Amino acid sequence: MRLAVRAPATTANLGAGFDCAALALDLWNEVVVTDEGTRDRTHLGVRAFERIGPADGLGFEFYDRIPRERGLGSSAAVIALGLVAGAHVAGREPDPEWLLHEGLQLEGHADNLAAALAGGACLTSDGRIHRVADDVPGVPIALVPEATVATAEARAALPEQVPLGDAVFTVGRAALLGAGLASGSETVFAAGLDDRVHEPYRAPNAPLLADVRAEPPTGALGATISGSGPTVIVWVHPHEAKECSVELSNRFPDVEVLWLSTSPKGAGLSE
16 A cells, blocks of 8 residues: 655734634645554654554655744644545545544644645634635745744743733734635735734744834735744735745845745645
């Protein structure tokens, strides 16, 4: 037996969509499952596989292309790989919501995992995936520094309470974000990229955010912290993405600049 499955990177929150909005990106991890014998039952992807069925007698080769602990959903992708592979080996349809329920026992947060499983732009609520679009109105260009940030560390920086004014501001922007994703409006989408619930507290671990917002590059619609950071996503007018990518590479020579695109597909069999 040889089964190859791939799962995409994701960027979560998208500004005001804290813990509920995420987008699948065209950057992929992969696993190849064979009948050559299990090597590491403690691997996160193998543990995800065994949420669906036993891994006895199976071998797993994982190929990691998504930067780890950079806010691009690397752990969600690995979990998605295991879940989808487990479903195929078990002969079951890899329904994203069913797999999300199983995967949350390992991931804990639904946003990244939902987009990794379903593809496109997703909103999550109460374990349900609301897939609102195949694409978003802006091209995501990722600024990926060498530094890493653990999700638990980033979450620990968040306060238990926020000022009422900040909550009201963010609720309004979150509504605009959802409307922008669903409608494809650049203007409405851009208005939803500002946040006062999580980004102000995570900004010290994502210093590129302040730099980009202070001097927006050519064609920028806005900038957001990707997941827990430290990666920052610059959202750009599609016809100006190339120029913006070059400009960002020149401005930040020590940072990996990834000109990405949305993936309308989630985790599934490798093509």
